[in-house]
Amino acid sequence: MEVQATEEAALTSNHTDGTKKKRPRRRNKSKGDEAASEAAPETTMDIIRASASVDELSQKLEERLNLKRNGIYNHREAVDSSAAAEPLASCSDTPEGAEEAQAAAPPEENHREEESRVACDTAPPVAEEPQDPALPTIEYEEYKSELQMPDIMRLIQKDLSEPYSIYTYRYFIHNWPKLCFLAMHGDRCVGAIVCKLGLHRQTIKRGYIAMLAVDKDYRKMKIGSRLVQKAIMAMLNDKADEVVLETEITNTPALRLYENLGFVRDKRLFHYYLSGVDALRLKLWFR
Numbered sequence: 001m002e003v004q005a006t007e008e009a010a011l012t013s014n015h016t017d018g019t020k021k022k023r024p025r026r027r028n029k030s031k032g033d034e035a036a037s038e039a040a041p042e043t044t045m046d047i048i049r050a051s052a053s054v055d056e057l058s059q060k061l062e063e064r065l066n067l068k069r070n071g072i073y074n075h076r077e078a079v080d081s082s083a084a085a086e087p088l089a090s091c092s093d094t095p096e097g098a099e100e101a102q103a104a105a106p107p108e109e110n111h112r113e114e115e116s117r118v119a120c121d122t123a124p125p126v127a128e129e130p131q132d133p134a135l136p137t138i139e140y141e142e143y144k145s146e147l148q149m150p151d152i153m154r155l156i157q158k159d160l161s162e163p164y165s166i167y168t169y170r171y172f173i174h175n176w177p178k179l180c181f182l183a184m185h186g187d188r189c190v191g192a193i194v195c196k197l198g199l200h201r202q203t204i205k206r207g208y209i210a211m212l213a214v215d216k217d218y219r220k221m222k223i224g225s226r227l228v229q230k231a232i233m234a235m236l237n238d239k240a241d242e243v244v245l246e247t248e249i250t251n252t253p254a255l256r257l258y259e260n261l262g263f264v265r266d267k268r269l270f271h272y273y274l275s276g277v278d279a280l281r282l283k284l285w286f287r
Contacts, residue, residue, distance in 0.1 A: 181234075190218040204242060212228065
């Protein structure tokens with residue numbers, strides 16, 4: 001008993017003579033917690049792999065674009081940057097000790113705080129962009145027969161920077177008919193995409209978007225994006241590893257369309273076209 005009392009006295013004197021106490025060891029985060037906290041946001045490739053159909057893919061990509069427009073897609077970076085600044089109380093969370101401060105505050109301040117909370121709780125959600133009922137109904141189909149060749153050529157030749165012979169069209173369409181899709185408004189062809197799929201350097205199964213065109217009267221209706229999505233899904237179902245294409249460096253609408261679908265700029269090709277304009281090679285990786 002005397003020895004135990006002596007040890008307790010020694011411990012007490014050590015804590016009161018100015019020496020630091022030993023801090024309790026912090027519990028290390030588990031790997032599961034770190035993985036959950038550092039989980040990367042869903043990428044375009046994750047969306048493509050998880051989509052079972054073109055309709056589901058189109059809907060998910062549209063939701064992702066809406067998040068980008070509303071400025072909340074990079075929410076993680078916004079939270080991290082605001083954490084270093086002065087902390088702000090959210091509408092739904094009450095900081096510790098706020099109830100006591102609210103009870104001691106004057107009635108006018110309490111009333112203002114209640115009004116601000118009501119305004120936050122009743123804020124309307126962000127509405128999705130309504131679809132215009134006046135837009136025409138567009139149907140998408142695979143290439144069926146040689147009878148569709150004149151419509152494809154007529155549509156694509158309007159926007160090409162250099163002419164193609166009918167043998168170029170037949171090379172792509174006859175060898176890969178399942179990678180050629182048409183956008184039809186009734187009996188009128190208003191959009192077309194022509195692609196191919198093959199081995200690159202005997203190791204990579206590469207898809208290639210050779211031609212894409214949409215009638216001028218039917219643009220800004222997401223017909224081009226829809227055609228590219230159908231081609232991507234067809235290549236992915238055929239176990240493609242990547243998709244590439246070239247487009248003029250001055251073709252801003254085409255660059256925006258492909259980059260919104262996940263393509264990245266891979267290489268600049270100087271004087272690629274007969275007109276002397278440079279081209280950009282865009283690439284989309286599946287694996």
